[in-house]
Amino acid sequence: QVQLQESGPGLVKPSETLSLTCSVSGGSISGHVWTWIRQPPGQGLEWIGYIYYTGITRYNPSLTSRVTISVDTSQNQFSLNLSSVTAADTAVYYCARTSLEGTTELWGQGTLVTVSA
């Protein structure tokens, strides 16, 4: 079955760029929508944005000036870049597969990213 796995640095310095990759195994990245969601420690869930496999993106307006989501169909993976990070960006970051109607139908296990000097 399809599995998602996040990877990237667990520690990022303030003002730098957070970069994560989600590898999709057991299925093709084509034909689907791919999403990033985050969860600060002990808090609720925040939708960051999604990318269609063709490259069309939608971002949360609260992050749009700092976020970029990209897709690499040849590698069957998609990525998140979040620039100018602060401690408020410390969170577990989840990648997910989303249906065409917006349902987050499959989640990765999540990766904790801490922003600290």
Add this chain to the structure above:
Amino acid sequence: DIVMTQSPLSLPVTPGEPASISCRSSQNLLHSNGKNYLDWYLQKPGQSPHLLIYLGSNRASGVPDRFSGSGSGTDFTLRISRVEAEDVGVYYCMQTLSTPYTFGQGTKLEIK
């Protein structure tokens, strides 16, 4: 942004008893196509969330039939007919009518 409000935020339940969680949205989630763009998720302790109910009332694959979703427009309910110990965790509703997609605050279900 559409604001999602869940209640209660904490829900202690005796095993075998029913439970229900309310989710209200600040805007109508019923699309002109007749679908309600409201999903329910459960995040068990130490795990990532997983899908329970999509488009208001459709159980996801593998979800036990003791879980059901109902409601339309701005008022939705997740019901568990008989709570089991494995149902503990935080339940979230999420609207996907319009971006940014938004979640409720979460309801923590615990066993009495």
